[in-house]
Amino acid sequence: MAADFARRLIRWHRQHGRHGLPWQGSRDPYAVWLSEIMLQQTQVSSVIPYYQRFLGRFPDIATLAAASQDEVLAYWSGLGYYSRARNLHRSAQIMAEQHAAEFPREFEQILGLPGIGRSTAAAISAFAFGSRRAILDGNVKRVLARYLAVAGYPGEKKVEDELWRHAETLLPEAGIETYTQALMDLGATVCTRSKPDCASCPVSADCAANQQVRQAEFPQPRPRKALPEKATTMLLFMRQGEIFLERRPPAGIWGGLWSFPESDGTEDAQQHAGMRFGFEAGSLEARPAMQHVFTHFRLHISPLLIHVRRIQPRARQQEGVWLTVEEAMGAAIPAPVRRLLAGLGKP
DNA sequence: AAAGCGGGGAA
């Protein structure tokens, strides 16, 4: 069974795998390493120009190690996840100092380099040295979860461990490079996250998810973490066609951006906020509620439009500014404030 | 607009 899986993949790869990519055909571990790092969170088409430019400027470990971090980052600029570039640079310097600028062949030593985890170390070992090592990146997790109907969320340790065991078991005795490339290619082009093309899949006949027509159920998605909910009332003080904004503290949410004064929504707090600035409130008008989702919580915003009748002359205003809506739209304001301002024109 | 991604570093 396991042998069939690998054999079919290898056979499939000849005709349907991705060929001719700039990093294929090279066994230079440096080139293989660079491509694997660039491909970690980035798709092939974006990587290609960066890979060629980077390799042109830093053709080997010694050159990379000798370069400044600034220049390395400049060549990475636009790819994102800049810690990858910093780790790449650090690794090159480690190799220059400790391994005579040679890329280590030993799996444990490769794994020990910064920015290289178990799967990346295995991919480099397989492609550069022909070592028989299992990989398990996001694509492979999806292929195996479906092929073997592995339940649970792969981000969970228990599930990931099970997938690693399967990955090891399915390894072929020979042809590790083609097999590894085929597995990656299958996940990227056939066994895709949505709408997998099972009709074109070389292992669909004994794929558990396909047999049960449950492709969409594997791998199980990350459990939805219930976001904490927070609520605030934004006070939109308005006077003579201008609105009042104050600058937020430099750190924290919307640090340094301009926003409306806030209150907890009680009448006392609203009055207090107005008094803080010396505003004498006229009519109040609740605006439509809205919400804004952050990475770690959901914020419910109740906007309250307050027409300011009079500003007490002694009032200090160095913490805030009065701007026309148009001026405010051009200022450094967070997205929800922008939406609120945009909605002010309409009733 | 939301979820995914491989490894590092914090908790």
Added chain:
DNA sequence: TTCCCAGCTTT
């Protein structure tokens, strides 16, 4: 050990 984040893509 386990949890969370980065910064861009794809759906």
